[in-house]
Amino acid sequence: MSGKGNCYDNAAVETFFKTIKAELIWRRSWATRRQAEMTIFEYINGFYNPRRRHSALGWKSPVAFERKVA
Incomplete structure (x- = not known):
C-alpha cells in the first residue's frame, strides 16, 4: 500500500467489484439478503477464485495452471 490518495491502492478491489x-x-x-449472500459466496468460491481465467497465469484458470505445473 502506498500513500494517501494513490488511486492504485484500490484498483484490484474495484476491478473485482466491477x-x-x-x-x-x-x-x-x-x-x-441471505439468498444474495449465498449466491455471491458460491460465485466467489465456486467460479471466480478457482475457474476464472487470469492474465497473470497466461490466461489459464488457477486449476488448469496448477494441473500443468504439477
Missing part, C-alpha cells in the same frame, strides 16, 4: 456486479449482481434479484 466483475462481480457485471457477471452476477446486475443480472439477478433475490427475495432475501
Whole structure:
C-alpha cells in the first residue's frame, strides 16, 4: 500500500467489484439478503477464485495452471 490518495491502492478491489456486479449482481434479484449472500459466496468460491481465467497465469484458470505445473 502506498500513500494517501494513490488511486492504485484500490484498483484490484474495484476491478473485482466491477466483475462481480457485471457477471452476477446486475443480472439477478433475490427475495432475501441471505439468498444474495449465498449466491455471491458460491460465485466467489465456486467460479471466480478457482475457474476464472487470469492474465497473470497466461490466461489459464488457477486449476488448469496448477494441473500443468504439477
